[in-house]
Structures are given as structure tokens and as C-alpha cells.
Amino acid sequence: MGKRVLLIEDEPNIIEAISFILTRDGWTVHTHEDGETAAERVRSRPPDLVILDVMLPGRSGYDILRDLRGAEDTRALPVMMLTARGQTKDREMAMELGATHFMTKPFSNAEILENVRTLVAG
Amino acid sequence: MTVITPYFQREKSLSQSEHIGIRVRARRVKVGQSQQQLAKAVGISPSYLNLMEHGKRRIGGSVLGGLAQALGVDPNVLTAAVATEGLVPLQDRAGEPLEGFAAQFPGWAGVVAEQAGRVSRLEAQVATMADRLAHDPTLAGALHQVVSTVTSIRSTASILVEGAGDRDWEARFHQNIHADSLRLAEVTQALAAYLGGAPEKTPVTAMDEATAFFEERGHFFEEIERGADVSLAGLSAAAHQIVAAWLDVYAQDAQALPLTEFAAAAAAVEYDVAAVAARFAQPLGAVMRRLASLPARRGQPMMGLAICDGAGVVTRLKRTAGFDMVFGAGGCPLWPLYAALGQGMRPVQEVVVMPGKEAPRMTAYAVSQPIGTPSFDGRGRIGAVMLVVGDAPQTPPHPVGPGCAVCPREDCTARRIA
Structure with missing residues (x-):
């Protein structure tokens, strides 16, 4: 079984496209759509990489990331943030909270694949 | 030899006599008369006219009338007050004293002052519109x-x-x-x-202009902290009046709650409004205003402020990330600010959240407060103040909005605009 990626995103068509690209590349993709329970989901079975959207129902990706970095077992877990807002302050906030990488929507399939491979290998 | 210093090389402000003298001289040169000719026409000596033109003698009464008649102008043209207030902000850029310019060319000075004021108002309007779009x-x-x-x-x-x-x-x-x-x-x-569908021309009120002035300064006035005055150059007369009133309150708060001591005490109790108020024995409203004016520093939560009068009209705002408030459209009826108005002087505390998936929970503190001098005539005025602070506890929040006109909560029962 390939390495596990947890995609936390609430847009169904984005979930479908990213899941397809990564699965085809050999990754095992799990998805989760709710911000409120996302941190629990990560802790219950930590994946090799989390792809985390910022704007989620219930709770923002920033808050989830803060939680993950505050817990011993997920402190070093690679987390790649996805956001529709690419302003410097958003990037700085993500990196300050401990994001491993930050990607602005819309992105290319090649870009997301390359980043996933790099983050898990690194 | 007498050396006459041109007006633009003088450093001190001009007197009324000097203003009139400069205008007499300018008009005389314009109509091509010598001092001797003009003096003769008016019945005074050329040396006396020379002294008047240089502001060394007062010009008034029949002499002023005679000069005006000889120069073919209305006496008021020579004595009209010189409006230099609108030109003050431009003086540094010009690098020359402005009084002489305004005295010699009052018409042009008025046009320049009007244009400068218009540019300033338009800049404030652009800043306000950009801010509205961003929020x-x-x-x-x-x-x-x-x-x-x-x-x-x-x-x-x-x-x-x-x-x-x-x-x-x-x-x-x-x-x-x-x-x-x-x-x-x-x-x-x-x-x-x-x-x-937006109106082509959104009116920008004096309140908008005053708020833009405060937002440009981050709601913090270092000058007041060290006992100096804040320059209000460039503001319209109405906005000037509002800002001056807000700064008076700021100065009172700064005196009662000295910056260094206050900032340290607030940080020590993690910005707990009640604890800070107890520590300094000051009203909650003053503490909220002071907290909202603290300059940003590491570890300090985001803080926004809203103040309303007894009719619920928002009279002051400090917007903050995660709690965008719109001025012109009025506040959200669900803000604790309005709950406080109906609670007497009992403070209200609620965890609230704005619309949007990314909106953070904020803790809102609100309390009503007397406005102006208290009286027993039954006509004492009351208002309320609300501070919103980031990093709220993980308790279910009360949904609120930025104000009905731009609020996306279409099913809200408190909505007053369809």
C-alpha cells in the first residue's frame, strides 16, 4: 500500500480531482470535509502527509494547524496548506503556525504532485 | 542703504498691516504707479506710503479708502482676511512661508487651498472605498x-x-x-x-473620514502619549471636529491609564478586561478603548472596537481581522454592544463569530456608559462600548454579522434589510 495522504477539503470536485491525481501516482488518499473534527481525524490515524484547506466549515485550517503543532504526536507531521488567498500575510501566517508548505489556488496538477512527493520524501 | 527683505525670505508670520501693505504694493505695481504718484493722489508722503507698504504703519480709515480709490479696487480687497489654513499642509513642500503668497495672491491662494482640500478628501475617499472592498x-x-x-x-x-x-x-x-x-x-x-448595482457615487461621510484618519494611524497616537498635539491638517471641518473629540477622549484615557504600565498589566492578565479595570480602578469602557488603541505587539490578540449612542447609531469603529464592521450601513443587531444598552450598567460577555468558514471566534465584551456630564434632570445620555478580542475559548459561538446591508446570513431573524 502506498503512503497515506489525508486531504482535508470541502469542495467535492476539488476532492475528486486531487484524489484521482494522487491515487494514480500511487498514493493512498483519505479525505475529510469538516473543519470541526479534522484535528481529531488526523490524530486518530496520522497519515504521512496532510493537505489542509484554509477555509473549511466549522473551523479554519489555521486553527487546525495550530492544534496539530501543539500536540506531541503531530508536531512534525508534514502539512501542506491550500488557500484561495495568496497574499503575503496569509503565507506568513501559515508558515508562522508551522505549515510545511503553502500552495495558492488555483494550482496545476504537476505542482501538487511534485510538492507531495518532495514533502513525503523529505 | 535700506535693504528690503522679500516676503518669501521672511520667517515670521505676517501681521495684518503687512498683509494690507503687500496688497497695496502689488496693486500699485500692477497699475503702473510709482510710490510718488500714489502718495500724491492720496495726499500722503512717499516715505509714509513706503512704510505702510512694508507693514511699518497701520493702514486704515480715510487713507485706506483713498488708496483703494486711487488703485481702482474695493477697500475690502485690500483688507480681506487671508485664509491660510488650507495651505498649511503644503508649506513644507513649497519650502517658503505661505502668508506672503496668500496675502499677495488671495484669489490663487483660495483656489490652491480648495484644491488641496479636495485632493485630501478624495484620498480619504479612496482609502475608505478600498477598505470597504477589502472587508x-x-x-x-x-x-x-x-x-x-x-x-x-x-x-x-x-x-x-x-x-x-x-x-x-x-x-x-x-x-x-x-x-x-x-x-x-x-x-x-x-x-x-x-x-x-452599487451606487455610482458612495457618499463618504465625515465619520468615514475620521475613521480613515484613525485607521491610518493604527488607532495609536504616539504624540498624545508624550503630551504633544496631533496634526489634523488635511481633514474637512466636520471630520476635524469628530477627530478632535475622539482625541480628547484618547488623551483622558492615556492620562488615566499610562501606556507602559497599562500594556504590561494587560499582557500579564492576558487582556482580561475586568481584571485590567480592577487593577487601575478605571471604568470598563475606558479600559476597552485603551486596549483597542494599544500598538500591535507579539502575543497580543487582535482587538476591535465599536461605540454607539443611545439610539444604537455606531459613532466609532476600529475594525480588526476576523471582525469586519461596516460603518455606513449600521451595526449588526446581534452585537453584544446592543445587548449592553439594555442591561443597565451590567457588562455583557459573549463568544461571537462573523459569517464565513474562516472567521475566527472572538470574545466580545460590552458595557453601557454615560455620555457627557451626568445630570439628575432625567435627560442624561447613555451609550455603549464593545471590545472584540481574538483567541476566544472553544465554546459554541453566537453568530453575528458585519451589518445587515452586507451580511450574507440571509436566514437571520434579526435581519432588517431583505
Whole structure:
């Protein structure tokens, strides 16, 4: 079984496209759509990489990331943030909270694949 | 030899006599008369006229009338007050004293002052409009939908171009693109209608201008902290009056709650409003205003402020990330600010959240407060103040909005605008 990626995103068509690209590349993709329970989901079975959207129902990706970095077992877990807002302050906030990488929507399939491979290998 | 210093090389302010003298001289030169000719026409000596033209003698009464008649102007043209207030902000750029200019060319000075004021008002208007766009939740929500849909279309289209390798998957992705394209069309139409439906000219009130002035300074005035005056140059007369009143309150708060001591004490109790008020024995409202004016520093939560009068009209705002408030449209009826108005002097504390998936929980503290001098005539005025602070506890928040006119909570029972 390939390495596990947890995609936390609430847009169904984005979930479908990213899941397809990564699965085809050999990754095992799990998805989760709710911000409120996302941190629990990560802790219950930590994946090799989390792809985390910022704007989620219930709770923002920033808050989830803060939680993950505050817990011993997920402190070093690679987390790649996805956001529709690419302003410097958003990037700085993500990196300050401990994001491993930050990607602005819309992105290319090649870009997301390359980043996933790099983050898990690194 | 007498050396006459040109007006533009003088450093001190000009007296009224000097203003009149400069105008007499300018008019005399313009009509091509010598001092001797003009003095003779008026019946005074040339040396006395020379002294008057240089402000060394007062010009008034029959002499002023005679000079005006001889120069072919109304006496008021020579004595009219010189309005230099609007030119003060330009003086540094000009690098020359402005009084002489204004005295010699009052008409042009008026035009320049009016233009400078207009430029300043337009700049404030642009800043206010940009701020509204940046904080408009409807616009932000629509743009987020556009970006998300474009992301999905881009990714799905790439898969199809490369070939999904499975007919079922390809059919599914075609369906997704179709659904996304419909969604995109809907969102962009709504966005166009929203922007196109906006009034062509949004009036910018003095309150907007005053708020823009405070926001430009980050709601912190270092001059007041060290006992100096704040320059209000460039503000319209109405905004000047509002800002001056706000700064008076700021100065009172700064005196009662000295910056260094206050900032340290607030940080020590993690910005707990009641604890800070108890520590300094000051009213909650003063503590809230002072907290909202603290300059940003590491570890300090975001803080916003809203103040209203007894009619619920918002009279002051400090917006903050996560709690965007709109001025012109009025506040949200669900803000604890309004609950405080009905609670006597009992303070209200609630965890609240603005619309939007990304909106953080904020703790709102509110309390009503007397306005002006208290009296027993039954006509004492009351208002309320609310401070919103970031990093709220993880308790279920009360949903609130930025104000009905731009609030996306369409099913809200408190909504007053359909």
C-alpha cells in the first residue's frame, strides 16, 4: 500500500480531482470535509502527509494547524496548506503556525504532485 | 542703504498691516504707479506710503479708502482676511512661508487651498472605498467561490487532456466540469450584479473620514502619549471636529491609564478586561478603548472596537481581522454592544463569530456608559462600548454579522434589510 495522504477539503470536485491525481501516482488518499473534527481525524490515524484547506466549515485550517503543532504526536507531521488567498500575510501566517508548505489556488496538477512527493520524501 | 527683505525670505508670520501693505504694493505695481504718484493722489508722503507698504504703519480709515480709490479696487480687497489654513499642509513642500503668497495672491491662494482640500478628501475617499472592498464579506465570499471553482476546473481539465484512462472516470470528470462551469457562471453573474448595482457615487461621510484618519494611524497616537498635539491638517471641518473629540477622549484615557504600565498589566492578565479595570480602578469602557488603541505587539490578540449612542447609531469603529464592521450601513443587531444598552450598567460577555468558514471566534465584551456630564434632570445620555478580542475559548459561538446591508446570513431573524 502506498503512503497515506489525508486531504482535508470541502469542495467535492476539488476532492475528486486531487484524489484521482494522487491515487494514480500511487498514493493512498483519505479525505475529510469538516473543519470541526479534522484535528481529531488526523490524530486518530496520522497519515504521512496532510493537505489542509484554509477555509473549511466549522473551523479554519489555521486553527487546525495550530492544534496539530501543539500536540506531541503531530508536531512534525508534514502539512501542506491550500488557500484561495495568496497574499503575503496569509503565507506568513501559515508558515508562522508551522505549515510545511503553502500552495495558492488555483494550482496545476504537476505542482501538487511534485510538492507531495518532495514533502513525503523529505 | 535700506535693504528690503522679500516676503518669501521672511520667517515670521505676517501681521495684518503687512498683509494690507503687500496688497497695496502689488496693486500699485500692477497699475503702473510709482510710490510718488500714489502718495500724491492720496495726499500722503512717499516715505509714509513706503512704510505702510512694508507693514511699518497701520493702514486704515480715510487713507485706506483713498488708496483703494486711487488703485481702482474695493477697500475690502485690500483688507480681506487671508485664509491660510488650507495651505498649511503644503508649506513644507513649497519650502517658503505661505502668508506672503496668500496675502499677495488671495484669489490663487483660495483656489490652491480648495484644491488641496479636495485632493485630501478624495484620498480619504479612496482609502475608505478600498477598505470597504477589502472587508466586504459578500465580495470575499464570491471571490473565494470563483477561485475554488477555477481550481477544480483547471485540475479536472488537465486530467482529461492527459487522459484519465477510464471511460467512467472521464464521464464523471466531464460532468464535474459542466457543474463547475454552471456554478462559475452563477457566481460571476451574481458578482457582476453586486458590483454593478452599487451606487455610482458612495457618499463618504465625515465619520468615514475620521475613521480613515484613525485607521491610518493604527488607532495609536504616539504624540498624545508624550503630551504633544496631533496634526489634523488635511481633514474637512466636520471630520476635524469628530477627530478632535475622539482625541480628547484618547488623551483622558492615556492620562488615566499610562501606556507602559497599562500594556504590561494587560499582557500579564492576558487582556482580561475586568481584571485590567480592577487593577487601575478605571471604568470598563475606558479600559476597552485603551486596549483597542494599544500598538500591535507579539502575543497580543487582535482587538476591535465599536461605540454607539443611545439610539444604537455606531459613532466609532476600529475594525480588526476576523471582525469586519461596516460603518455606513449600521451595526449588526446581534452585537453584544446592543445587548449592553439594555442591561443597565451590567457588562455583557459573549463568544461571537462573523459569517464565513474562516472567521475566527472572538470574545466580545460590552458595557453601557454615560455620555457627557451626568445630570439628575432625567435627560442624561447613555451609550455603549464593545471590545472584540481574538483567541476566544472553544465554546459554541453566537453568530453575528458585519451589518445587515452586507451580511450574507440571509436566514437571520434579526435581519432588517431583505
